[in-house]
Amino acid sequence: MVWVNLGLDHFEDINEPELSLDCHESKVTKVSCGGNHSVVLLDDGSVLGCGDNSKGQLGFGGDSLVKSWQKVFDKNGMIVKDIVCGWEFTVIIDSFNGVYSCGEGLKGELGLGPDIRSSQQLSLVYQIPQGYQGKLFGSLNNCVLMLYNDEECKVYGWGANTKEQLLEPKSRKVSSPRLLLEFDNTNAQAQDSTVAEVSMGKDFIVVVDSKREIIDMRGKLPSGFVKERWLGERVECIGSMWTSIHLIQNGRMISFGNDKYKQLSRSGSTELKRFSTGSEHGVGMLEDGKVISWGWGEHGNCGELNGGNTSEFSKLYEPRGETDLYGGYATTWIVEHENEETVG
Amino acid sequence: MSTYDQIEIEDMTFDPDTQIFSYPCPCGDRFQVFIDDLYDGDDVAVCPSCSLMIQVIFDKDDLTEYYEEAGSQPPEPIAVAA
Numbered sequence: 046m047v048w049v050n051l052g053l054d055h056f057e058d059i060n061e062p063e064l065s066l067d068c069h070e071s072k073v074t075k076v077s078c079g080g081n082h083s084v085v086l087l088d089d090g091s092v093l094g095c096g097d098n099s100k101g102q103l104g105f106g107g108d109s110l111v112k113s114w115q116k117v118f119d120k121n122g123m124i125v126k127d128i129v130c131g132w133e134f135t136v137i138i139d140s141f142n143g144v145y146s147c148g149e150g151l152k153g154e155l156g157l158g159p160d161i162r163s164s165q166q167l168s169l170v171y172q173i174p175q176g177y178q179g180k181l182f183g184s185l186n187n188c189v190l191m192l193y194n195d196e197e198c199k200v201y202g203w204g205a206n207t208k209e210q211l212l213e214p215k216s217r218k219v220s221s222p223r224l225l226l227e228f229d230n231t232n233a234q235a236q237d238s239t240v241a242e243v244s245m246g247k248d249f250i251v252v253v254d255s256k257r258e259i260i261d262m263r264g265k266l267p268s269g270f271v272k273e274r275w276l277g278e279r280v281e282c283i284g285s286m287w288t289s290i291h292l293i294q295n296g297r298m299i300s301f302g303n304d305k306y307k308q309l310s311r312s313g314s315t316e317l318k319r320f321s322t323g324s325e326h327g328v329g330m331l332e333d334g335k336v337i338s339w340g341w342g343e344h345g346n347c348g349e350l351n352g353g354n355t356s357e358f359s360k361l362y363e364p365r366g367e368t369d370l371y372g373g374y375a376t377t378w379i380v381e382h383e384n385e386e387t388v389g
Numbered sequence: 390m391s392t393y394d395q396i397e398i399e400d401m402t403f404d405p406d407t408q409i410f411s412y413p414c415p416c417g418d419r420f421q422v423f424i425d426d427l428y429d430g431d432d433v434a435v436c437p438s439c440s441l442m443i444q445v446i447f448d449k450d451d452l453t454e455y456y457e458e459a460g461s462q463p464p465e466p467i468a469v470a471a
Contacts (some may be wrong), residue, residue: 080417132413151402185413207400217399275407287415289395305393326416343439374417375439 050374052083052114057094059194060345062362062379066093066114073380077183078323078373079130079148084117090124090140092117100133101165102148118167119271129183131204136181136188142173144181144222152186152205153218161220171201184245185287187211190222191240198228198239200252210264214342226252226261246302249289257281266290267302284322286340291327293317306341323372328361328379330370336362336379344375392433396420398447401434405459410434414441428452428463 052065066073080083081097089373094117099109103117111117118125124140134148134155145167146155156170173179173192177199182189184221187204201222202211209215211225228239238254245251249264258279262272267290282293289302289309296318300312306325311317317337320329326340326347338347338359348359366383394465401410403424410427411419420443420465422434432445456463 080413205400207397303394305391341415343441374415 054113058345060349062377065378067337072382073369075128076369076371076373076378076380077128077130077135078371078376078378079135080132080185080374082111082130082133083373083376083378084115084128084130084135086125090126091119092125092128092137094118097133100149100163102130102133102135104135104147104165104167106165120167124386127179127181129181129188129189131183132185134188136183136190137167138171138173138179138181138190142177142179143169144171144173144179146170146188150186150204152207153220154186154188154204156203156221159218159220160333168290172236175352182245184250184285185247187245187250189225189245189250191243193239198230200227200240200243202227202250205248205259208265208335210245210249210324213366223333225263228252228254242283242369244283244285244290244337246285246290248328249285249290251283251290253280253283282317282319284327286322286325286327288325291320291322293319309341311339314350319370320368324374325376326375326377328370328372328377330368334364334368335360336364336368336370338377341375346375346377393441395444395446396434397398398427398445398451403455403458405455408459408461409453412443414439416441424452424455424459425464431450436465 068122071089073085073086074088075086082102083096085093091306093114094103095111095114098111110359125166127138129136131154136146138144147167149163153160157168177194182190190201192199200285202225203219203222206219211219238256241255242253249266252261254260259275270290280292284291291300296315298311298314298317300309317329318332320327320355328338338361348361362379364381366381369380371378396412401412403410408424409421411421414420416439418436418438420434420436433442435442
């Protein structure tokens, strides 16, 4: 089963970046990938999607495969502020601060209550109260919603909970948004911090605050990544593959977890400026601006590797302008801003 | 045999019609294994689209409820001539 989730109108794996989308009038602000569907969020609030829509994960029924980039989530002039994809589902926040989901989620991923496992169109999960902004994070079977304003920050989660990645004790699923943690900035202990980022692996989550300190970690953590050692540590960059975690601390990469496909091969490296993670590979930028990748590259997602896994940095691309990097399910995305091109 | 990961059976999806357990593969396809293969002690689920495999963690007793759900029986033991 191969889907055209690169927006390239063919089913083949590619091992060299190809131009997938060329935007002239708007800027790409985010790329998010599910198991076999991909979405691109533009700064005008529109969303382009492609790939598998058999479960309605692109927000409409009747067309199980979207072969090339197509406007999605545009009913009633909807303006999308944030979006995240999981295995076969998508969650968005619109300009009225409504949180909506669609697709299929057998483990509570839609957040629509215990009885709803699929929805071919967007359904309201949660209405963010006035005065808050929302931000989404996602993984295979989970979604996390962060609400924040100047005074406080709340983090909600839903989806699979068999590894206590959301809440203790473990449960088969959390089928509607549940509060995971909250901060009150007027509390001296919180010291004006807020949640900045939630890094999510397959069965774990790690929360980083605005001072870049790790403040919470839950679930089946990658082996060697010990709570007592890492809580409170400051990191410049963090990213989770399904079964490993990667941090840049004081300019040095530190990785923990599954190394069967060389996922941990960059541990100790001081060359990476920043990086992003896919299901089992990483894509990063070196000091000199070159885009590289490492880890499991069987589908060409780490470039020309003879289909293998790389412990060396595999040089993927030399961007000409400002660049954002994203990893999907064995897919790699480079957004180059100067000419506003997305290569997949 | 080196598997990519170990997955507990409770995290897998069982389809009573096809009698297959499946679990997402990082490539976007699904690892799959027949319930009868698990019953016979073959605990490896394979992905049809790539080289990755997972080891399924389960007790044989766990399978009873899935056989009931599928309305079927475990395979008969192969008769061994004395």
